[in-house]
Amino acid sequence: MPTTYLEAIREGLWEEMERDPDVFLIGEDIGVYGGAFKVTAGFIEHFGARRVVDTPISESGIVGAAIGAGLMGLRPVAEMQFADFISCGFDQIVNFAAKCRYRWNAAVPMVVRAPSGGGIHGGPFHSQNPEMWFVKTPGLKVICPATAYDAKGLIKSAVRDNDPVIFFEHKALYRRIKEDLPAEEFTVPIGKARVARQGRDLSIITYGAMVWVALEAAETLAAEGIEVEVIDLRTLLPLDRDTVCESVKKTAKVLLLHEDTRTAGMAGELAITITETVFEHLDAPIVRVTAPDTPVPFSPPLEEAFLPNAAKVIEKARWLHRY
Amino acid sequence: MPTTYLEAIREGLWEEMERDPDVFLIGEDIGVYGGAFKVTAGFIEHFGARRVVDTPISESGIVGAAIGAGLMGLRPVAEMQFADFISCGFDQIVNFAAKCRYRWNAAVPMVVRAPSGGGIHGGPFHSQNPEMWFVKTPGLKVICPATAYDAKGLIKSAVRDNDPVIFFEHKALYRRIKEDLPAEEFTVPIGKARVARQGRDLSIITYGAMVWVALEAAETLAAEGIEVEVIDLRTLLPLDRDTVCESVKKTAKVLLLHEDTRTAGMAGELAITITETVFEHLDAPIVRVTAPDTPVPFSPPLEEAFLPNAAKVIEKARWLHRY
């Protein structure tokens, strides 16, 4: 029976809670209701209200409480109902959680789960990809899984990590992506990218839902004889610069792809990493396919035009290949 | 009599308040006390408490109130006591102010002034450079002046702008940078970079306090026969991509410099802009000199090691020149 991306996260959380009595969940409507997306459905029945803590509507309070519990050696997993609301708990994340270890050597093991991304007609406040605010903040780790396997393996690693982790779950993948998962326990290491598809002609470096767009584009391009390598970053911070640069050395051409808006997106950090490290291997401009610099629009035709898709990737990839 | 950077901002605000009765100030301790840095000293005496509004300690409240007043057609200038506290008003800025116009065509003229930057022994919470969070947010404008002239000209433009502007004032420049300003009124356009020094051998692209570091390095390098062009971005969003690319076309070598920490800093957006636009003009890797990925440390030897300086720039520039 294939496991969905959502179910994979659920299983990962469940296993970690079974394994370690110090792991607990905190957030809005996660208990009796099981969470806005039902990721934690059934948890309160099994683990009890002590370990599945429903809170008032207070994102800063939730993150702050997770920090406090983390400082005490517990392993809180906080849920933001939508990633868009993480900006309401922003100061606690970027100033409190991120800086404790460096400043006074205090560990803040804590995971903030944040359902992110568009494609579900959520409009400007239920569709955002706020990962770069956190990639910009030393002291945090930032994870954006694309597959059910990685979602499960990485949420487990995140729970076990001794530093604060922001875990972005792409809402459009929740029920769309399924795969058979190993029966035995596994984790996926934080900070390691994955070669999602091997190729020699050009590298598409991406993460999250866009991995699937890249793979779809790669299929079409393969039929045209263009062999695309797809790198799924999996973790944005710490960034697996080695895997990125290895791929560039191999293909010499780079297309950076993200669902996030254009300016100051992940493409920038990748581009500077590549030019400062493997510039001489580049045979063409580094190009990017991204959402444009607007809020995420609501109406289906606008949202469709907003989101990167295989057609846009293919067009740019062809150009790059010809270059 | 030369005017300091701080005094230039003060003058700019004063002139705009004289010119337009809809301009008013809002923030903590800005009235009787004149602001933590005394930028608004004397304002309440001249303009009255109606136009210089002291508030409770509520950054989200301050930004929200500025948005409300802006929506009503006033021109609020909100002060964050330190840029570090802007993360406490984050949601209001990135989700409310930034998105009103796109969503429902509502103008939010508003300036948020934020004293930023290190070099004053302020430690992790009084030294940050949080510009990238806002460069990442479509709908905002982000300004980082380096000179007294620009500080005055840009604060005036910011006040007149019909969109929300985040105005970073570098604290280390407040009283250190002085110049003679024109007696007649002037403004500086938002979104236009400035060639701070002409050069043919390599381009240093930077902004804020680092402009002075770049110029200092350029002096030394000139003595060695290396002619550095220094681009002062002045505005980070919208980014003056043309001026950046023109300089690269001329020099073919690029050093990106920012006081902000390394990963996901402005260097990234500049690098991707350059490689996607003028890749063929590049003769060397794009390199960057930045603060490392840590909080800003307090103790003088650590802070000194943390901040980019002319020596670090010179070393990288020499390498780039030799390349």
Added chain:
Amino acid sequence: MSIAPTCPSQSQRGSDESAAEAGLARRCLYYMSLMRETEDRIERKLYRQGKILGGVYVGRGQEAIPVGSALHALPADVLLPSHRDMAVFFIRGIPLGRIFAQYMGRMGGLTNGRDGNMHMGDMSAGIGIVSIISALAATVPVAAGVALALQYRGTNAVAFSYFGDGSTSRGDWHEGVNMATVLKLPVVYLCNNNQYAYSTPLSGQMACANVADRGPAYGMPAEIVDGNDVLAVYEATARAVAHARSGLGPYLLECKTFRMTGHSAHDAAEYVPAALFEQWAKRDPIVRLEQKMIDHGWDDRAGLDALHAQVRQEVDAAVAWADERPYPDPATLLGGVYDGE
């Protein structure tokens, strides 16, 4: 042939008052009915037909709150409705068709498809509605700024700041209310306490019994009103507005009500005890007002039925109009992030 008395006799005054009351009741009923019918169409028809996508939140059972309050808004006043205050838009004159177009993501909606559902506003003179963003209570500090501007300009206009019980848990609510009370700004706070915030009952949001118990923390008068009695809301709002308008600062009205639906169209609200729905169904604000109108002889069943029929016709026409609006052209995706684009 008689000269109209300059001073009405006792009984005349009574009948004038009664006529005024009857007229008010009829206006209230009209707007409540329009809200009910509009939201039913949205939630129970267009959403299920797939003509409306995304999140849909309605104010079924809570109509008395936006209606009883917003009727006090003068043209210069500004309103910041929550996601359950649809009637505010009607009362401020937004054409119904535009609302349906908004929900359907069409051109002609208040955001021309850029945003959906209640995420709409219009700062035109005489309308003055600030669009919510999703982050709950984010409009509360904004209301302080609106009120500051009204005061700055020397008007006696007020800001109407609407929110739910759960929203009072947010830091923004606290910062906004605190600032408004410290600066004595003209804000009327209208809390719909519908006893749930998504799946969370009131006791999961606050350890005090009433939202009104929070007034004293800000030195602010706070009053509890039956939020399912539109005339009671109307009267209480009159007091609140008079207070704010006369420069005495903010005033909090807690309107006790109940959310007669799930949190949103996809939520079956199984976590709400069925008995609560039954109990509150008996207090339906529309039914209660109708009963009162009949009891007072302000109208009869036929008259009320005619009103509802008229409302249904308006809604039919508006839906038809909206459904003919085109989707936005993808070419319009980019403009308007900044002024002059």
Added chain:
Amino acid sequence: MSIAPTCPSQSQRGSDESAAEAGLARRCLYYMSLMRETEDRIERKLYRQGKILGGVYVGRGQEAIPVGSALHALPADVLLPSHRDMAVFFIRGIPLGRIFAQYMGRMGGLTNGRDGNMHMGDMSAGIGIVSIISALAATVPVAAGVALALQYRGTNAVAFSYFGDGSTSRGDWHEGVNMATVLKLPVVYLCNNNQYAYSTPLSGQMACANVADRGPAYGMPAEIVDGNDVLAVYEATARAVAHARSGLGPYLLECKTFRMTGHSAHDAAEYVPAALFEQWAKRDPIVRLEQKMIDHGWDDRAGLDALHAQVRQEVDAAVAWADERPYPDPATLLGGVYDGE
């Protein structure tokens, strides 16, 4: 030769109590004196000598609050002091020299130069102090999390959450207190109401008269205590801690006091009416406690002078020690952002 009575006689109990009170008073005086002397050295000497850079905030005149409260902390309790609660560190056993090293940016300070002034903490067993960050009230939600963990582990330990009057304006304060009251967490809130927040008087922070007026908004008991009477603070904290420890949820103590300095070392506080300083100088908590000790015959002038002399010696030694600590090696800049680096 007599067998010690199992139950002390009336007069013996009296004299035992008196001895206990005298002992408590002496401990209080010691810590208050140590705090005063330490902060004087920091603000009036080391800062002016340029040996301390950056912002310096002291709790002069407010010493009774951290002392009278933190003496109730059991080893498993956790404290989250504000920037004016220096004595908390002494009471939890942090060596004085380390505090000076912290202020001077030296190795051996609690952050080895990475952070300055009161931005220090130590989660070791029996110490349990969470470092503030600058953002005011940010520790208030964190205190809720600490208390949640204490409860989660089944202990009856409590969290001590300290803040100033102005900090209660922040959204974080509201969210943290609200969550703790809803979840009935063991938190004791200790507000030092020193009547100013930077240059802003209380009336510019809140429209209610007392911080304690905010208790009912959270269904939380709140009590006002003379914050310049260390024994009063001690007694009141006993009540507050007993409440929290027995599972009844949070308790708020508002300690009325006055900030006898500028906001920070560079602030001359010209905005504070001189009369207020004069008036409050008469209520100095150290002088008052000394008077009480003498009045009760718990000690005499010579004994008190000896105590202060001892404190000065300790401070001298600690400063000397700290001043010999090296600055951090710039090579240590990078490590420790993440675990295992």
